[in-house]
Amino acid sequence: xxxxxxxKYLTGPLNANNPVIVQILGICSAxxxxxxxxxxxxxxxxxMVVTAFxxxxxxxxxxxxxxxxxxxxQLVVIAALVILVDQFLKAYVYDVSKQLSVYVGLIITxxxxxxxxxxxxxxxxxxxxxxxxxxxxxxxxxxxxxxxFFRELFGSGQLLGFQIIPESWYAADGGFYYNNGLMLFPPMxxxxxxxxxxxxxxxxxxxxxx
Amino acid sequence: MESLNIFIRSIFxxxxxxxxxxxxxxxxxxxxxxxxxxxxxLAVTFVMxxxxxxxxxxxxxxxxxxxxxxxxxxxxxxxxxxxxxxIVFIAVIASFTQLVEMAVxxxxxxxxxxxxxxxxxxxxxxxxxxxSLFMQxxxxxxxxxxxxxxxxxxxxxxxxxxxxxxxxxxxxxxxxYSHIPEALKGPGIAFIITGLMGIAFxxxxxIKL
Numbered sequence: 001x002x003x004x005x006x007x008k009y010l011t012g013p014l015n016a017n018n019p020v021i022v023q024i025l026g027i028c029s030a031x032x033x034x035x036x037x038x039x040x041x042x043x044x045x046x047x048m049v050v051t052a053f054x055x056x057x058x059x060x061x062x063x064x065x066x067x068x069x070x071x072x073x074q075l076v077v078i079a080a081l082v083i084l085v086d087q088f089l090k091a092y093v094y095d096v097s098k099q100l101s102v103y104v105g106l107i108i109t110x111x112x113x114x115x116x117x118x119x120x121x122x123x124x125x126x127x128x129x130x131x132x133x134x135x136x137x138x139x140x141x142x143x144x145x146x147x148x149f150f151r152e153l154f155g156s157g158q159l160l161g162f163q164i165i166p167e168s169w170y171a172a173d174g175g176f177y178y179n180n181g182l183m184l185f186p187p188m189x190x191x192x193x194x195x196x197x198x199x200x201x202x203x204x205x206x207x208x209x210x
Numbered sequence: 211m212e213s214l215n216i217f218i219r220s221i222f223x224x225x226x227x228x229x230x231x232x233x234x235x236x237x238x239x240x241x242x243x244x245x246x247x248x249x250x251x252l253a254v255t256f257v258m259x260x261x262x263x264x265x266x267x268x269x270x271x272x273x274x275x276x277x278x279x280x281x282x283x284x285x286x287x288x289x290x291x292x293x294x295x296x297i298v299f300i301a302v303i304a305s306f307t308q309l310v311e312m313a314v315x316x317x318x319x320x321x322x323x324x325x326x327x328x329x330x331x332x333x334x335x336x337x338x339x340x341x342s343l344f345m346q347x348x349x350x351x352x353x354x355x356x357x358x359x360x361x362x363x364x365x366x367x368x369x370x371x372x373x374x375x376x377x378x379x380x381x382x383x384x385x386x387y388s389h390i391p392e393a394l395k396g397p398g399i400a401f402i403i404t405g406l407m408g409i410a411f412x413x414x415x416x417i418k419l
Contacts (some may be wrong), residue, residue, distance in 0.1 A: 024397050027234035028336035071333060072304050079297040087293060102343040105296050109339040111235040186229060187408030194394075194401030201393035208392045 009131040013139035015204075019112045020143040021197045022207060026112035031189035033103050033144070037160050040148035041141070042096045043103065046089065048137025050081045051113050055121040055133035057081075062122050074117050075108065082107045112140055147192050155183030213362045216354070220366030223415050224344075226337045227374035228408040233337030237375055238400050247379035248372075249324050250332075255368030257310060257332050258341050261303050262364025263357055265342040268298055269349060299342045300333075307333040341367045378404065 019025045026047070033043045057077050065073050086104045089097040097104065107113070116136050121129040152158055157165035157179050169177040182188050201207050226232040233254070240250050271277055275290040311329050315322045322329070332338065341364055348354040354363055381403055390399050 021397075024238050025235055027238070028232055028340075031231045031234075071330065072301070072308070075300050075304050075333070076297065079300050083293060083296055086296070102340060102347065105299075105343045106232075106336050106340055108296055108300050109334045109336040111334060111336075114334050185409070185412065186231065187405040187412070190231070190401045190405035190408060194398050194405065197398040197401065198391070198394045201398065205393075208395065 006128065006131055009128055010135040010138070013132075013135040014142060016207075018139045018143065018200075019115070019136050020140055021193065021200050023115070025115050026110045026140055027193070028106060028110065031147070031193065032186060033100055034148040034151055034189050035155065035184055036099075037145065037148045037152050039096050039099045040144040042089065042093060043100060044137070044141025044144045046085045046104065047107055047110060047112065047140050048134060050078065050085060050107055050110075051116055051137045051140075052130050052133030053081050054078050054113050054117055055129040056126055058117045059121040059124060059126040059129035070122070074114060078113055078117075079108050112136055143193070143196065146196065147189055150192055151183045151189065154180045155188075213359055216359055217362050217366040218417075220363050221370040221373065222411070223417065224367075225370040225374060225411055225414075226340065226367050227371060227404070228411040230340060232340040233335045233371055236331060236335055237371075237378065237404075238397055241375050241378040241382055241400070244376060244379045244383060246324070247375045249321070251368075251372030251375050253310070253329060253332055254335060254337060255365065255372050257303070257307060258338050258368035258371075259361065259365040261299075261306050261338060262341050262345050262367070263361045264302050264306070265299050266345055266349070266354070266357060266360035268302065269295065269346055273298060274346075274349070295343075295346060300339060303338055303342070304333045337367070337371050374407075377407065 013019055016022070020027060033039045054074070054077055058074060061073070061077075082105065085107070086097070089100070089104060116133060120132045124132070149159070152160075153164060157163060157170075157177075165177060165179075167173060169175040171178055223229070227234070227237055236250065241247050269277070271280060273291045273295050275292065276288060277291070278286040278289050307330065310332075311322075314329065344367075345354060345360055345363060348363070349360075354360050378400070382400065385399060385403075394402075
């Protein structure tokens, strides 16, 4: 096993093969959790853990599963992992787990996980699959964090709950500044992702649609 | 009246796509032509109308706290199995999709060929799983109190998703001929259009029901 190849599994999904903005997967649960940075980070980490271990388990099982029933087996493996993550979040970061509400459960139907298991883990060795899962989870998390950064900064003037825009700037204290309330609404997340895709494809011309 | 409110609310105010982004993967991928969008929307609506009530029954009589009281066994009276709900819900949805697929293949091969790969993919459509999870939340909040209301909720959410994907497909068919910056073509502009449609849909949140 060459370590160069392994490194590619990790870094590929971060840029040229990003699961969210290039393959357009896993948007379902991605956008609603990006109002604040903290839930976005927790969500990104949870998806990374589930993707990595789902890839690992399915790669270990890949020779023993008849292909007709593989979807149901995959769903059961993923659901079991998500239940573990959900219980873990409830135990250690209860407030974030409350904010994420149904979106933790929706990790099960996150297309990235199914997509990676189908496209990668069923045809590759366990260690490579595990790395691929980590890489794709990181790619997903990077987009989540970027969107959440802009939404929290401009929407409420904070980052991770700390005030970034000085209080004295606000109109309420005699300043000139207002928070952009539109950033807090769900449609703004979509428009931000659209803009990220725009910038990304301007630099990666081979991804543009003709 | 209560059911009518749930119905209207689930289509317009709590629209699966515009308010919660559920089912975005297939929404972006399949909204290139109105015809396939109609077919997929029909299938999603049907599966949702069936699986939400099924999961409602499972939630009421198996999963939620004290749900096993009907067995009249003392030891089971206080059992809370709700941590199992993810796995139970997804199993119901996946097996139901499999059944629908087999039924459609047997009784209407034309429709089966039209839908192609999208039929099995309904199992991982977030909108359907999301519908069941929201149903569970609404039961806890006592907004859904009967089997009939859960049917109405499932049907309404499915219709809302259907409406969204057909609208999107119609717009995207038009934008094929528009002058869009090269880098924005395809998914980029689709996201921005969805965002703008979502802002438009926010006017419905002013409706008091």
